[in-house]
Amino acid sequence: MSDGDAAGKPPTILEKIYVQRQKDVEAAKATPGTRPEELDAYLKMGLAPPLIPLVPRLKRNPSTATARPSLSLMAEIKRASPSKGDIAPFANPAQQALLYAQAGASVISVLTEPTWFKGSLLDMRLARQAVDALPDRPAILRKEFVFAEYQIAEARLWGADTVLLIVAMLAQEQLQRLYAYAVALGMEPLVEVNNAREMARALEVGAKVVGVNNRNLHDFSVDMGTTSALVDMVREKDVLLCALSGIKGPEDVRVYKEQGVNAVLVGESLMRATDTAVFIKKLLEWPDV
Numbered sequence: 001m002s003d004g005d006a007a008g009k010p011p012t013i014l015e016k017i018y019v020q021r022q023k024d025v026e027a028a029k030a031t032p033g034t035r036p037e038e039l040d041a042y043l044k045m046g047l048a049p050p051l052i053p054l055v056p057r058l059k060r061n062p063s064t065a066t067a068r069p070s071l072s073l074m075a076e077i078k079r080a081s082p083s084k085g086d087i088a089p090f091a092n093p094a095q096q097a098l099l100y101a102q103a104g105a106s107v108i109s110v111l112t113e114p115t116w117f118k119g120s121l122l123d124m125r126l127a128r129q130a131v132d133a134l135p136d137r138p139a140i141l142r143k144e145f146v147f148a149e150y151q152i153a154e155a156r157l158w159g160a161d162t163v164l165l166i167v168a169m170l171a172q173e174q175l176q177r178l179y180a181y182a183v184a185l186g187m188e189p190l191v192e193v194n195n196a197r198e199m200a201r202a203l204e205v206g207a208k209v210v211g212v213n214n215r216n217l218h219d220f221s222v223d224m225g226t227t228s229a230l231v232d233m234v235r236e237k238d239v240l241l242c243a244l245s246g247i248k249g250p251e252d253v254r255v256y257k258e259q260g261v262n263a264v265l266v267g268e269s270l271m272r273a274t275d276t277a278v279f280i281k282k283l284l285e286w287p288d289v
């Protein structure tokens with residue numbers, strides 16, 4: 001990925017984040033204690049905490065025991081964003097994770113990018129610790145702008161069960177390599193796409209969990225039809241389809257349920273909800289948990 005166009009086009013937000021994250025990763029790699037060979041050694045010593053497999057966990061939600069069709073929730077911890085600025089800058093990730101888990105979330109997504117999202121690996125670690133002892137705990141997703149194996153090793157050591165891979169940020173060879181590395185560490189990635197071409201690339205690497213981002217990362221506009229337009233590409237396939245971004249109410253979710261979407265990823269609406277558990281139950285139209 002470049003940091004903008006040579007012809008003078010301003011860099012997109014994704015390009016800006018990528019450039020900053022490259023600097024951050026270089027600094028972490030050069031820091032004694034977190035050099036790549038040290039992370040490798042910790043992984044080889046078996047120091048990463050136990051993980052749970054994403055696919056079966058994502059298939060379970062409070063409605064799956066009933067006969068009603070349902071979809072699962074990936075609940076996001078999001079302090080701030082490039083499009084909205086501050087959302088909940090002083091949120092407590094451990095308390096938030098516990099609320100999400102008790103309300104029936106299958107996955108807790110934690111933004112770990114510090115500059116635009118005000119997140120951190122500590123947020124993710126605390127979210128994991130808060131739910132660790134629960135029966136059938138949610139899977140923990142490292143929501144990050146991943147371009148290097150190093151970030152995946154970090155994710156695993158800090159307690160993630162899965163990582164995000166954004167197709168638009170990666171060349172196909174890079175996507176294939178990072179996907180294989182995550183799987184080798186036991187983590188099935190969430191592969192994010194925004195159009196049919198990117199969906200074809202995700203399917204080519206063998207992604208089993210694909211998220212369609214309804215948010216255009218160039219102008220931040222949200223089109224809820226982005227996910228609906230790609231449903232047919234996975235209909236007969238062994239792929240779980242997730243709708244990402246812009247989900248605000250039960251009417252959004254109902255449409256996706258009818259179309260056969262398997263999960264929704266929700267950030268801002270959950271972070272702003274006054275009663276998170278009530279909001280989730282209404283959003284997903286789940287029975288009592």
Ligand SMILES: O=C(O)c1ccccc1NCC(=O)[C@H](O)[C@H](O)COP(=O)(O)O
Pocket residue numbers: 013014076078081082083084213215217220244245246247265266267268269
């Ligand atoms: O949220 C943004 O403004 C954003 C901008 C640029 C890159 C990524 C961005 N968000 C990351 C996400 O994927 C969302 O946090 C996630 O899908 C939840 O979206 P929402 O429910 O609309 O908060």
